[in-house]
Amino acid sequence: MTQPIVLKIGGNDIDNPDFLAGLAAYTACLDVPAIIVHGGGKEIGALQARMGIEPRWVDGLRVTDEETLAVVEMVLCGRVNKRLVRQLVAAGIEAEGLSGADRGLLRACQLHNSQGDLGRVGEVTGVRGGVLLDMLARGITPVIAPLALGDDGEMYNVNADHAAAAIAQAVGARQIVFLTNVSAVLVDDVPQSFISEGEAQRLIDNGTIFGGMIPKVKTALHAVTLGIPQAVITDLPGLQGQAGTVFYSQQQDQQQETTINQGVFWPTASAQTGAGVAY
Ligand code: ADP
Numbered sequence: 297m298t299q300p301i302v303l304k305i306g307g308n309d310i311d312n313p314d315f316l317a318g319l320a321a322y323t324a325c326l327d328v329p330a331i332i333v334h335g336g337g338k339e340i341g342a343l344q345a346r347m348g349i350e351p352r353w354v355d356g357l358r359v360t361d362e363e364t365l366a367v368v369e370m371v372l373c374g375r376v377n378k379r380l381v382r383q384l385v386a387a388g389i390e391a392e393g394l395s396g397a398d399r400g401l402l403r404a405c406q407l408h409n410s411q412g413d414l415g416r417v418g419e420v421t422g423v424r425g426g427v428l429l430d431m432l433a434r435g436i437t438p439v440i441a442p443l444a445l446g447d448d449g450e451m452y453n454v455n456a457d458h459a460a461a462a463i464a465q466a467v468g469a470r471q472i473v474f475l476t477n478v479s480a481v482l483v484d485d486v487p488q489s490f491i492s493e494g495e496a497q498r499l500i501d502n503g504t505i506f507g508g509m510i511p512k513v514k515t516a517l518h519a520v521t522l523g524i525p526q527a528v529i530t531d532l533p534g535l536q537g538q539a540g541t542v543f544y545s546q547q548q549d550q551q552q553e554t555t556i557n558q559g560v561f562w563p564t565a566s567a568q569t570g571a572g573v574a575y
């Protein structure tokens with residue numbers, strides 16, 4: 297089977313019908329098998345507001361007390377996951393939704409952060425990659441809500457960027473795409489086609505990279521050190537047009553110093569393929 301890609305779908309556009317239709321059409325024509333992992337931060341925040349819960353963040357990660365965990369589970373495993381699955385199935389994709397708890401797909405322990413207590417936020421400790429590869433081999437596109445099962449039998453909220461990277465590593469993905477609502481990492485409004493680790497830390501320290509972009513950039517950098525050849529931060533038009541911020545392993549950086557875009561793998565969505573992909 298062709299090495300899969302992992303598509304992480306951010307939460308900002310996941311309730312936008314035009315975005316969903318575009319994503320479904322793109323995914324239906326992909327020439328590689330895909331695993332989809334999604335967030336849903338905006339809708340979690342909206343439901344929290346309706347329930348009178350004040351969202352709190354540490355280092356770009358959602359602090360998750362018991363009440364917040366209930367909201368996260370309802371929104372991600374319920375509404376968002378099923379909306380995504382519905383759209384993909386309607387486009388002819390054999391999409392199947394599952395959370396990290398289903399079949400023990402994602403295992404986690406509590407994530408500790410030096411900047412504060414995150415509550416029930418998990419760090420992925422194990423991924424049943426074989427379950428996902430079996431699904432792909434049967435032509436199924438897994439659509440994963442990033443909650444994970446703890447050794448204590450409890451559910452943990454996992455940042456979707458973190459979950460996507462752990463999954464990409466477990467299945468030997470050739471690329472991880474962080475599909476978000478910005479075309480790239482921006483510095484003074486200029487999209488960056490490449491960012492080194494040192495530069496990323498400087499941009500985080502001086503506040504140029506903030507909020508949800510912090511875990512995304514850190515995870516993209518970490519992903520390439522885990523052996524995933526390439527990580528990309530982009531939006532849907534960027535993915536369709538093959539543009540965004542691309543991260544490679546350090547070794548490749550040096551080799552490709554002057555021609556950084558050479559050898560970039562981009563999945564292509566072939567119009568002729570139509571809905572459904574034969575793996
Ligand atoms: P997602 O749901 O895709 O994970 P997030 O809201 O968590 O999205 O993170 C993306 C957001 O990060 C952008 O919408 C933007 O507001 C913010 N952001 C912070 N720093 C940057 C930056 N330097 N370049 C682009 N976006 C940034």
Ligand code: MG
Nearest residue numbers: 306335337508
């Ligand atoms: Mg985010």
